[in-house]
Amino acid sequence: MRAPNSVAKYFYQSDPAIEEDTTINDDVEVAEINRIDSKVLKSYPTYKPIDLIYKFFEKLSYRRLEQRFHHRFEFDIAKCFYNIYTHSITWAIKGKEYAKQNHKHTSFETQFDNIVQLSNYNETNGIIVGPEFSRIFAEVILQAIDLQVHTKLEEQGFKYKVDYNIKRYVDDYFVFTNDLKLGEIIQKLFKDNLEEYKLYINERKSIVRERPFMTNIGVGKIELKDESQIYSIIL
Numbered sequence: 001m002r003a004p005n006s007v008a009k010y011f012y013q014s015d016p017a018i019e020e021d022t023t024i025n026d027d028v029e030v031a032e033i034n035r036i037d038s039k040v041l042k043s044y045p046t047y048k049p050i051d052l053i054y055k056f057f058e059k060l061s062y063r064r065l066e067q068r069f070h071h072r073f074e075f076d077i078a079k080c081f082y083n084i085y086t087h088s089i090t091w092a093i094k095g096k097e098y099a100k101q102n103h104k105h106t107s108f109e110t111q112f113d114n115i116v117q118l119s120n121y122n123e124t125n126g127i128i129v130g131p132e133f134s135r136i137f138a139e140v141i142l143q144a145i146d147l148q149v150h151t152k153l154e155e156q157g158f159k160y161k162v163d164y165n166i167k168r169y170v171d172d173y174f175v176f177t178n179d180l181k182l183g184e185i186i187q188k189l190f191k192d193n194l195e196e197y198k199l200y201i202n203e204r205k206s207i208v209r210e211r212p213f214m215t216n217i218g219v220g221k222i223e224l225k226d227e228s229q230i231y232s233i234i235l
Contacts, residue, residue: 001056001169003139004045004132045132053169065165069176072209073183077194078202080171082126084138086113088197092144096196112137135170141197142168149189158182183208 043051050056066072077083090099090109103110116137120128127134146168150160158164164177164186173190177183191201 001050001053001167002047004136005048006046008043008046043132050169053172056167056169056174065167065176066211066213068178069165070178070211071176071180071183072211072213073173073175073177073187073206074209075173075187075190075201075206077171078200080199081129081134081138083199084127084141085198086116086124086127086137089113089137089140091197092141109140112140138170142171145190145193145197148193149186152189153186156185180208 050059056062087099087103089112090103090107093109094102094107116127116134117124119131119133120126127137146166149166153160153164160166163179164175164182166176166186167174175183175186177186187201187206194200
């Protein structure tokens with residue numbers, strides 16, 4: 001649900017006393033202005049279709065998923081970037097056996113692996129949190145896992161966007177289904193495939209919600225919005 005779209009633009013506010021940290025529109029980022037009059041972009045690229053996870057719950061496509069499916073399974077990867085094994089990018093692209101037999105050969109994935117290691121004191125366990133190249137590196141691995149899960153579900157006779165739908169925002173997963181047992185099968189498949197890459201589901205954050213998929217945060221936002229409207233009327 002989150003991918004680089006274009007180079008972000010910004011405008012510069014000359015008054016150093018004013019501090020801003022907000023978005024003007026889809027492709028314009030406001031520079032953070034501090035006392036020494038410098039300008040810093042929050043992010044180099046803009047993102048599509050969403051740049052922050054909460055926006056997913058406000059989209060029409062999410063409402064349609066809620067109309068079609070009764071259950072939503074939520075889970076994420078425990079300390080995802082801190083646990084990514086850099087060599088696993090070759091596993092994702094060409095398979096673990098190939099990676100072991102050809103680890104000395106130069107290729108796109110081995111060069112990417114080396115760059116990520118060099119940026120983190122030559123560590124193979126964990127990648128730097130923050131830079132866009134880290135997210136791209138992680139996406140190569142996580143998308144390989146997504147495809148493995150989809151393939152195994154197809155082999156079992158389940159159809160994507162018919163029997164289930166899956167949305168992922170970086171390392172946060174949302175599985176929609178009308179069958180609780182199928183939801184458990186999907187979560188188990190992700191658990192097993194993630195473990196092959198030395199990644200693990202955060203069991204404490206695994207939740208199953210029933211339609212309507214309202215969270216405490218969602219309720220709070222609605223209540224806050226109602227309070228703001230009442231306050232505006234009073235004024």
